[in-house]
Amino acid sequence: MPSTDASVEQRLRTAALELFAEQGYDATTVEAIAARAGVGRTTFFRTFDSxxxxxxxxxxxxxxxxxxxxxxxxxxxSRAAVVEAAMLVLSHYLADGEVARTRYRLTRTIPALRQREIAGLHRYQRLFGDFLNGPGADLVGAAPDADARQLRAEVAAAAIVTTHNHVLRRWLRHDLDDPSPVLERALDDVVDAIAVRPAEQRAAVLVVRSRADLDAALPEIRRVLGDP
Incomplete structure (x- = not known):
C-alpha cells in the first residue's frame, strides 16, 4: 500500500466501516467512503487498492x-521464533481495537470481505510453512524425502495459524479481555505437540535377521529411520 498520511488512512478506514454497517457493502461506493472521510477519490486510491x-x-x-x-x-x-512471530500478528489486530471487532462482524456476512480475509490467512500460513520447511525444519524433525518434509511443515503451520485464529476470535467476540497470555500458552502447547525431539526421533527397536554384513545393511537402516 502506498505511503499516506496516517490520519487520512484512519479516516478512510472508519468511513468504510461505518458505511458498510449502515448501508451494506454492495451499496457503498469508493466515492461515498472518500466523501465521508473528507477526501477525494484519488486520495482513496493512493491509500487503498479497493x-x-x-x-x-x-x-x-x-x-x-x-x-x-x-x-x-x-x-x-526456531521454537521462540514461531511463537513470537504469531504473537506479532495478534498484536497488530489488538492495535486496531474496536475496528478489528467491527471488521470481524462484517466478514461474517459479506462474502467479499470473507474471501479477502481467507486469502490473508493463507499468506501467513505459507510464511510459517516455508520457515518450517527451511531454516526452522529442526522444530518438526527430519523426514525421509522432500514431500514428507513439506507435509510436516504445512501441517505444523496450519496448527499454528489455527491456534492464533481461535484465540483471536475469542477476543473479537469479547470472550477474552487479554488474549496475549492465552495465545502464548496455547502456542506452547501446539509447538510441544508438533516438535520432534532428537531422542524421540531416533527411538526405535531394530531386529535384524540377516547374515549380511552390517556395513551393507546400514544404508537401508538409515532410510527407514529417515536419515539423509
Whole structure:
C-alpha cells in the first residue's frame, strides 16, 4: 500500500466501516467512503487498492514483521521464533481495537470481505510453512524425502495459524479481555505437540535377521529411520 498520511488512512478506514454497517457493502461506493472521510477519490486510491482493503490491517506490513522475526531465528531458536512471530500478528489486530471487532462482524456476512480475509490467512500460513520447511525444519524433525518434509511443515503451520485464529476470535467476540497470555500458552502447547525431539526421533527397536554384513545393511537402516 502506498505511503499516506496516517490520519487520512484512519479516516478512510472508519468511513468504510461505518458505511458498510449502515448501508451494506454492495451499496457503498469508493466515492461515498472518500466523501465521508473528507477526501477525494484519488486520495482513496493512493491509500487503498479497493474498498474492501480499507477495512483490513496492512497485511504487507504485518507479513514483513513476521518474516523478519523468522529470519532472525538462530540455531536452536526456531521454537521462540514461531511463537513470537504469531504473537506479532495478534498484536497488530489488538492495535486496531474496536475496528478489528467491527471488521470481524462484517466478514461474517459479506462474502467479499470473507474471501479477502481467507486469502490473508493463507499468506501467513505459507510464511510459517516455508520457515518450517527451511531454516526452522529442526522444530518438526527430519523426514525421509522432500514431500514428507513439506507435509510436516504445512501441517505444523496450519496448527499454528489455527491456534492464533481461535484465540483471536475469542477476543473479537469479547470472550477474552487479554488474549496475549492465552495465545502464548496455547502456542506452547501446539509447538510441544508438533516438535520432534532428537531422542524421540531416533527411538526405535531394530531386529535384524540377516547374515549380511552390517556395513551393507546400514544404508537401508538409515532410510527407514529417515536419515539423509
Amino acid at each position: 474498498k474492501e482493503a480499507a477495512v483490513f490491517p496492512d497485511h504487507e506490513l504485518v507479513l514483513e514483521d513476521v518474516a523478519a522475526r523468522l529470519r532472525a531465528a538462530g540455531p536452536g531458536g
